[in-house]
Amino acid sequence: MNDRVIRCDVAVVGGGPTGLGAATHLKSLGVGYVAVLEREVAAGGIPRHCGHPPFGMREFRRILTGPDYAARLRAAAEAAGVDIRPHTTVTAIERGPELRVSTPDGLARIMPRRVLLATGVRETPRSARLVSGSRPMGVLTTGALQSMVYLKSRTPFARPVIVGTELVSFSALLTCRHAGIRPMAMVEERSRPTAWRAATLLPRLQGVRMLMDTELARIEGTDRISGVVLRHGSGREERLACDGVVFSGRFTSESALARMGHIEVDPASGGPVTDQFGRCSDPAYFAAGNMVHPADSAGRCWQEGVATAEQIAHSLDGGLPAPDTATTVRPADPLIRYAVPQRLVPDSRLKAEIPVRVRFAGEARGTLLLGDGESGVLSQHTRALPERQVILRVPQRMLCPDMDTLSLGFREG
């Protein structure tokens, strides 16, 4: 075991908006050696691949394209004294904490005092959606399309179908426009677009059909895609000639390191279980950003990175409450996709309320109910929409040391 050993105060795994925001802020809080481990050729995360606006309102008070925004985040981190290490892939995380990394020059071990996991999300590809049909080239996710178009100036197809109507689906549309690609249609299984209605102006402006209540039933073609079969809500099937498919959205936490390491993962969110400080089941590890709650905008992730940096700095000073008094929030209704943080720790220091983000699996109006069945119940009227989040503010008085779990339910109406 003669790998190089690098010691630092905080190692940030992942150089996207969350990781760069956190690292920069850690430096401004006076933390000594902060390293960002980025597996790609440059830090910046998904915005680096995303050549269109709007990015940067929260952070820089102006509207930037993704790559410009990513460059500013990098520059800010470097100016603050963060050690950004591109081409550095973390291959395993261990207790200690200790990280095993691979670089073009071989292996190394990183021994930090704290680790922030900020590895973000990926979209659900065709395979995991179990879509029928042949498996030709030209089936991409938005992420792959964007990096091809914006980073490498390559055009994978001319007339694709875009599956999904999340925000990122409209980003796929903008990417297509940039590359001179004319999508044939946008397809959505649900009866209404997932992103806000205003976004649906975009396909109309680009002359792209929006097909609601429609699923992609089959992909056809041998080497290249020749067409797809769409199944409408009525059961009627329609063949649409096209030469590509973009599967957009259905973000999944990129949490393989946590899963394959010793960190507890929430099957519902797919990300690490954290408390309101971002602390994982191993309290030397923190997690923040989209990997914890797939998926939010870059600006929100950056903001969360900054907030988590505060907690990591407290933790280095021994200033965080012990994790063992936590109460677990357990979603108990199929409409609730997940709630984060999963663990709430009574904190005598400041705020009276702990915000919990709740994401839904479907559409409904009703009341969120948080309680343990005995003592007081917190209720909040809300309108649930898929992929949108609702913040539930949990008063600290609901937490007492002998309470293990709070159940989070939903009552329609």
Place this chain on the structure above:
Amino acid sequence: MNTNAPPQDPTCDVLVVGAGVVGCAVARRLALAGARVILAERAEDILEGASKGNSAILHTGFDAPPGSVEQACISEGYREFREIHERLNLPLLEAGALVLAWDNRQAERLEDIVKRAHANGVTDAGQIGADEAAALVPGLGPGLRSAVHVPGESLVDPWSTPLAYLLQARSHGAEFLNRCEVREGHFEGDRWRLSTSRGEFRARWLVNCAGLYGDLLHRRLIGEAPFRIRPRKGQFVVYDKSAGGMTGTILLPVPSETTKGIVVCPTVFGNLLVGPSSEEQDSRDNNEVDTAVLEMLKSVGEGVLPGLNSHGVTAVYAGIRPASESRDYQVHTDRERQYLCLGGIRSTGLSAALGIARLACRTIYGDGHGFPPPEDIRWPRVPQISEAGERDWMRPGNGGIVCHCELVTRREIENALSGPLPACSLAGLKRRTRATMGRCQGFYCSAELSEITAGFLEQPMDAAIRQPAP
């Protein structure tokens, strides 16, 4: 490789048709025996037919019909693989298998399974109780009655293995010709004259390893085939590497008369595989997947290992087995015309290939044919891409990781695009390196890959086919 030129010397001792795992193994064995071999493949790359999609298990042959050609070839092939794999740098994961009986009817059949295993020379197979099985695989679903443990069942890399056979054949003078379809052939007294898409060839012997097209090639060359290929599709679901730790053991159902059934097994790459389905079809090349079948495989997998339901699916694929109406391999020799047909290699080709190759060599050259002395045998080593050994990302100078999910380096990709048997399709590159085969399926690396592969692939990753608006 990107030429359609005729071979340097169009005369050979043996022309092998079809570069699946069997054709590669046959070419290797005959080249080692000193024959001048040409391996002709219709497709752009090796392994484009039945050998493309299988379960990657190296079977002991414990459940093969005793006395069958299949059983003899598996047994011989299994033994030889174990002797040679290290020298070719091929991984072998000695996982062992459990045949699981979930009800009384299945449990009653285990005794016969053990008897058959012993008759087939797999003497370490034995029945074990449900608690012993659970000790081996703690995550097994409830209700297991008992099981047969077959310690010798193993896992291999299904793509590097035939590649290594062919590399070794080449280092002993064999020539590989891709895009070479055999169109016509006549036996002219002492040799074949063959007309192909890459010119005319002469060969003393012709070996038909055409897999899914074996009966059609037979008809074209010899006349009506004594068997008919009945293509059988098998779909698979591959779970994420996070599920790889759920079982280190291959989990088999009690087999039926026609199929081994749906297997849940680890892979040498660290994933977990569920499949195959068993679907008779007319098409020899339709390897489409189907949502309903994939859902069925998931539910079977999650029945065997309930914890699977919290893990993601990384990939899905389908392979087509060249089954025939017979239960045994279709080996037919025509000594007059110096023709050997190795057909109907239904689902055990990967395990049996080396044994089939020995059978072919014995048929053509008789027993006791001289091989080069061991010190003269060259052992090319294939790149090691399984989780079983050291990978390139662990070594300096690798150029950086391109595919983050499977930790594939730039150097590995560049090597696969050059060298003696370069990848000339994206599929071939995936099989040689595993690039894009991980959980993100190209979300991160497609762009980088399309740049690195530009100019190397027949079908570039980024060439949009401009078609008129429908």
